Amino acid sequence: MERELLLLGLLRQHNMHGYELHEFINRDLASCTDLKKPTAYYLLDKMAAKGWITETEEQEGSRPPRRVYQLTAEGEGVFQRLLRENLAEYHQARFAGDIGLAFVDILDPEEARSLLQNRRDAVARELALAHRTPPHRGALQLVVEHQVRHLTAELGWLDEVLQRLSVR
Amino acid sequence: MERELLLLGLLRQHNMHGYELHEFINRDLASCTDLKKPTAYYLLDKMAAKGWITETEEQEGSRPPRRVYQLTAEGEGVFQRLLRENLAEYHQARFAGDIGLAFVDILDPEEARSLLQNRRDAVARELALAHRTPPHRGALQLVVEHQVRHLTAELGWLDEVLQRLSVR
DNA sequence: TACTGATTAGTCAAAACTGACTATTTACGG
DNA sequence: CCGTAAATAGTCAGTTTTGACTAATCAGTA
Numbered sequence: 001m002e003r004e005l006l007l008l009g010l011l012r013q014h015n016m017h018g019y020e021l022h023e024f025i026n027r028d029l030a031s032c033t034d035l036k037k038p039t040a041y042y043l044l045d046k047m048a049a050k051g052w053i054t055e056t057e058e059q060e061g062s063r064p065p066r067r068v069y070q071l072t073a074e075g076e077g078v079f080q081r082l083l084r085e086n087l088a089e090y091h092q093a094r095f096a097g098d099i100g101l102a103f104v105d106i107l108d109p110e111e112a113r114s115l116l117q118n119r120r121d122a123v124a125r126e127l128a129l130a131h132r133t134p135p136h137r138g139a140l141q142l143v144v145e146h147q148v149r150h151l152t153a154e155l156g157w158l159d160e161v162l163q164r165l166s167v168r
Numbered sequence: 169m170e171r172e173l174l175l176l177g178l179l180r181q182h183n184m185h186g187y188e189l190h191e192f193i194n195r196d197l198a199s200c201t202d203l204k205k206p207t208a209y210y211l212l213d214k215m216a217a218k219g220w221i222t223e224t225e226e227q228e229g230s231r232p233p234r235r236v237y238q239l240t241a242e243g244e245g246v247f248q249r250l251l252r253e254n255l256a257e258y259h260q261a262r263f264a265g266d267i268g269l270a271f272v273d274i275l276d277p278e279e280a281r282s283l284l285q286n287r288r289d290a291v292a293r294e295l296a297l298a299h300r301t302p303p304h305r306g307a308l309q310l311v312v313e314h315q316v317r318h319l320t321a322e323l324g325w326l327d328e329v330l331q332r333l334s335v336r
Numbered sequence: 337t338a339c340t341g342a343t344t345a346g347t348c349a350a351a352a353c354t355g356a357c358t359a360t361t362t363a364c365g366g
Numbered sequence: 367c368c369g370t371a372a373a374t375a376g377t378c379a380g381t382t383t384t385g386a387c388t389a390a391t392c393a394g395t396a
Contacts, residue, residue: 002264009271019345032266039383041346046382064390066345083275086268087283090290093261093318096170098200098311100254103177105307107251115255122258139273143266146325150261153321157314187375207353209376214352232360234375 001082002091003035003043004052008071008079011053015070018044028140031130031147044069052078101161113165120158127151169250170259171203171211172220176239176247179221183238186212196308199298199315212237220246269329281333288326295319 006029010021022040025033035043048055052075058068071079097119104112130148135141174197178189190208193201216223220243226236239247265287272280298316303309 002267006267006270009267017345023344029270031260031262032270033262033264036384037346038348038385042382064345083268083271084279084283086265087272087275087280088286089265090287090294090322091264092199092294093263094199094201095261095314095318096201096259097254097257098314099170099174099177100251101310101314102174102197102200102307103251104255104310107255111252112255115252118256119258126258126260139270142269142272142329146263146266146269149321149325150263150318153317154258157317161310185375191374204354205376206355206378210352232375 002086003033003039004047005079005082005086006033006035007040007043007047008052008075008082011069011071012076012079015068017058017066017068019066021069028136029143032143047075051075109165113162116158116162116165120155120162123151123154123158127155170254171201171207172215173247173250173254174201174203175208175211175215176220176243176250179237179239180244180247183236185226185234185236187234189237196304197311200311215243219243277333281330284326284330284333288323288330291319291322291326295323 006025007021010016010024016024018041019037021044022035022037025035025040044053044055047053048069051072053069053071055067055069057065059065104116107115127148130144130151133144136144174193175189178184178192184192186209187205189212190203190205193203193208212221212223215221216237219240221237221239223235223237225233227233272284275283295316298312298319301312304312
């Protein structure tokens with residue numbers, strides 16, 4: 001339900017159309033979730049069917065009409081509930097990179113070191129990028145800071161693993 | 169392709185049937201990935217169709233026959249390639265909990281604190297559990313240690329956020 | 337003004353994933 | 367040795383997600 005929470009939360013700020021929602025999420029919230037365009041429309045349709053939001057065709061200038069979504073009172077209630085649930089729960093993170101790690105011992109340490117060095121550099125680049133992100137308004141800043149925390153931990157972890165691979 | 173990598177890596181150690189794979193993954197590797205039973209069979213069938221593994225009906229005692237999967241030479245090649253790709257890349261983690269955080273400022277700080285305290289406690293429990301996990305053989309131990317690192321960072325982060333919510 | 341490439345807006349068929357179910361076998365107390 | 371619960375092994379129908387497409391408009395430029 002995180003994606004629903006996100007869409008409802010954005011529509012709460014002001015009415016938007018599907019493409020706009022998708023753009024915002026992939027520009028400013030790429031670190032929390034990825035939401036492909038067809039998925040966004042799929043979820044919006046489903047939420048409209050449940051009565052959480054309404055769809056309205058809207059014409060603007062000579063542009064082709066587009067569907068603008070608006071939160072209903074019921075949607076607001078659902079948002080409030082989902083927000084509290086999300087904040088109170090711990091959502092276990094899955095690390096796709098761990099699957100490689102689980103088999104790293106079948107490679108010779110030299111090659112493993114070289115491959116993981118590559119991963120380390122990618123993390124460092126990501127961290128530099130996150131540091132350079134201009135401060136966001138309101139609580140979005142928290143999300144950026146969380147990302148920085150996580151990337152820092154990741155970097156420290158990879159450095160330790162690399163250390164161990166060199167020693168042996 | 170992480171799930172494929174995982175299944176190939178396990179089949180590399182010894183031939184297994186689908187249920188066995190699923191059991192192992194959900195017992196020992198729940199922190200890396202979750203793989204529902206139907207998904208496991210789906211992926212196994214797909215990999216068999218591609219020639220990465222073979223399926224063999226096998227009878228054991230009076231038990232109903234079951235499909236045992238075995239890595240092919242081609243599958244071994246794919247495994248080697250996927251392993252190197254996985255180790256060299258950084259796989260961005262998505263944190264579902266960040267979506268709640270992004271809207272935390274619409275609640276009053278008192279309630280936000282109380283909800284996040286709940287999340288904090290869940291993380292602490294998870295961390296205690298990870299610490300109590302008996303050491304695994306080989307590189308699986310790395311995965312457990314990574315999990316501990318991540319949970320520790322998460323706990324520190326939540327404590328800081330809680331701190332900030334109390335001060336204001 | 338005609339052409340090109342980028343941006344906006346959305347669709348569709350196919351792929352991936354899962355909850356809920358079936359069916360057999362084993363373990364075990366009474 | 368019977369009944370019941372747990373473990374084993376897998377299937378199926380439905381939901382969710384996505385890559386690849388369409389099609390209109392806009393911005394710049396030659």
